[in-house]
């Protein structure tokens with residue numbers, strides 16, 4: 001979970017360099033990195049053999065908009081992120097298809113403990129802040145209660161420039177398609193975990209961008225509140 005101590009810039013750079021070295025060798029303990037990235041947390045390895053068949057997950061998926069207070073475990077959060085964008089082979093391919101394997105999606109998680117960016121390479125979370133953004137996120141999504149109640153909201157953003165480098169003006173279309181693939185994977189994984197979820201497309205893009213301090217070119221496309229159905 002995020003901590004709020006400040007690290008002098010030079011030390012932070014040094015720690016970042018050390019951190020990259022540690023990451024190459026496998027799981028890392030929480031560490032500090034320079035800039036906006038404050039702490040990197042290795043997620044537990046995803047489970048590769050769930051108890052629910054794909055057909056049962058398809059049959060059981062229904063939009064759920066009301067959640068209990070029970071928080072999600074780090075295993076559940078990691079499993080959901082892996083389902084959406086996890087790396088599945090040594091070449092770096094992921095659970096969801098991507099036009100030209102350009103991987104233009106970025107996933108942020110919003111929880112009661114703070115907000116973080118999913119780093120598919122190494123299956124990690126880079127914590128970015130310890131504020132609980134769910135109330136503000138709900139506010140800029142037409143006050144939708146699902147976002148306020150859910151212990152986890154996955155924010156799926158796209159970076160069309162990445163795909164445009166190869167596919168030009170078809171990039172917007174491809175990136176939106178890819179957000180759908182990633183979201184559907186997360187929805188089906190939610191069923192497999194006994195959780196409920198809904199995809200939310202109704203929100204103020206600019207306000208979400210500001211709230212999550214998204215970088216230039218990162219376009220929020222989908223919010224996915226997930227939790228234990230109430």
Ligand SMILES: Cc1cc2nc3c(=O)[nH]c(=O)nc-3n(C[C@H](O)[C@H](O)[C@H](O)COP(=O)(O)O)c2cc1C
Nearest residue numbers: 061062063064065141144146198199200201202203
């Ligand atoms: C592109 C898209 C945007 C959506 N946006 C919202 C939304 O903002 N709020 C919401 O409660 N549901 C939203 N939904 C969920 C739909 O309302 C839901 O899928 C539909 O009612 C069918 O129900 P089901 O998902 O249980 O099959 C969205 C679905 C899609 C595909």
